[in-house]
Amino acid sequence: MDLLAQYVMNGVMLGLMYALVALGFTLFFGVLDVVQFAHGDVLTAGAFAGLATYAVLVHAGLDAAVPQLVLVVLAATVSMAVLGAVLGRVLVMPLKGAPPLNVLLATLMGGTALRECIRLFYPGGSQPQRFPALLPSASWSMGRFNLRLDNVLMIAAGVVLVVGLSQVLRRTRLGLEIRAVAQDEETARTMGIDFRRVVLLTFAIGSALAAFAGVMNGLYYNEINFGSGLLLGVIGFSAAVLGGLGSFGGAVLGGFLFAGLQTLGAVALPFASAYKDVFAFAVVILLMTWKPTGLIEEQLGERV
């Protein structure tokens, strides 16, 4: 029982991280009908931006944990929001109306460029970097279940973000505009919505979420790597597609589903736990074969 609780805890942690990435994909797909595949590398860049901020803070002699944490998260999210908007402006918007594969390839290559920049130009970027433990490390043990305070804090922050985003989309004017553009771009324009502003803001929000997930990833594993975003990006995209691209609930569901599959593959199935990703991706391929439009369909269904 206590071991099960441990797995559930880890699964929830991963699921939340994946859901944050998947939400970005869903937002972008909603407003522009494109897949922004540099998203995973934006996540890595966010984590590295946080790490660099931390190094600067330590150098400047600021070693209180709480301001450090706040500044690291702030620097990562704000810088990635800007980067995301720039990527949207120079990489995705000019390709509006191009064949979907062109956009996919352009963003994949944009992501590669970002990844290579981190590897080549961040000091020691080609090696895995230690990520500082900025959260309190207290923990309570109940049998074999080890409840760690930092995990609880991260989960709480993640939940606040997801709920907050859904409220923003549902209740604010910006959310209304984003939903309007997602539903019908032309009508939205004729209603006086500044299309470009909405798209760029959406890219900023989505990328900030990815940056947050990147910092979370670093805090959880205590290590970040220039290539880790690629896998997280593909997982996030798989999650978004599984849930149904363009659907908010679907992205969250897909994220938790993927984390569940990984955990299941690691503990409950009769093969070595190293095969957990193989298992998870195989199930993703099978699920997509079974339901190509995802588990929850976008309001206006698109034929894939």
Next chain:
Amino acid sequence: MTAARAGTRALSAAALAAVAGLLLYGFLATESEKTVGLMLLGAVIAVAGGIRSGVLPRLVAAAGAGAVLAGLGVAMVVLVGVFHDDPFVLLLMSRALLVLVACLGLHVQLADAGVPNFAGAAFFGIGGYTAAVLGRGDLPHPVVLLASGAVAAAVGSLLLLPLLRTRGHYAALITIAFGLLFRTFLEVNDTLGGPQGLKLAGLRVLGWSFNDDRQILGVDFSGYAFYCLAAITLALVAVALVRRVERSWIGLALDAVRLDETASACFGISIGRWKIAAFTLGNALIGVAGGLSAMMVGFIAPNNFTFQESLVLVSILLLGGLGNLAGLAVAALIVIWLPEKLQPIQEFRYLLFSVLVVLVLVLRPTGLVRRTSRRPFGSVAA
């Protein structure tokens, strides 16, 4: 055909092959990075000028594509003779040719049938691992190479149903997921060597070991010379095959499926059948190239088959101009050789290629070279 026309034909083909051979020779022989850069610049200007002024297309038309291909084959064989004892150059030539074959496979899938495949390196790896496992046994090695292609095609057939039910981003995601799955699988699978990979026996045909250096007529040949000849043969066969397929009614059906699925279904073309055919043929080509490449290098590991490498293959396709075989060959040569010849950019090659591809996609979405459309009733000149 009159004797005079046959003469012009042979002469034009020989002229083209000679120029191409000289260019390749210069590029391969030079050691200085400055010369490489200057040569590249010169070649680009010459080719662009040749195309603009109409000399190059006219020469190609006069020779006929088959003769040009044969001429290029002869030029490559001559180059093998020239560099007979320089393993580095021979290895470079063979690698570029094998990558070209793999790209031809992708070309059939993406440029002809419109099926995306972002797991090219994975299928290359499947071919390599098949060669590694079967090559230890008693099977004759040519059969092993064919088996590499067959296994790659068979593994690819697992993806057929998912690919047929999806398209666009979704189909691309399936191949990306498969590529990552394959690599993770290799890394954790101990029978296939895990992250350390496997060693391979060298290619051996009728008792002739390709790995040994030998003397022929008093000239020392590096073992790679024979691999290079094998790669030339494979590349020529692959190019001829792909061209045949494209010019036949199969190619017509593939074009129709790519351009408009609904319309082709209305005309009774089975979309599923042609997508399956193209995907399978493509994977088989990639697999054979992977098998030969693994035997030549003598060692394979999961790290050779990353997602990054799959992206490089797709970029070659795109940089060459989707659907353009000549462009594809040039792009493969440049992408594989340039980083080796220009050491300073070696470290930055992925960055460079990715930025280049992004620029091409944003600035010239139709590709570097415009795709020519099919002329149903024979070309005008003929």
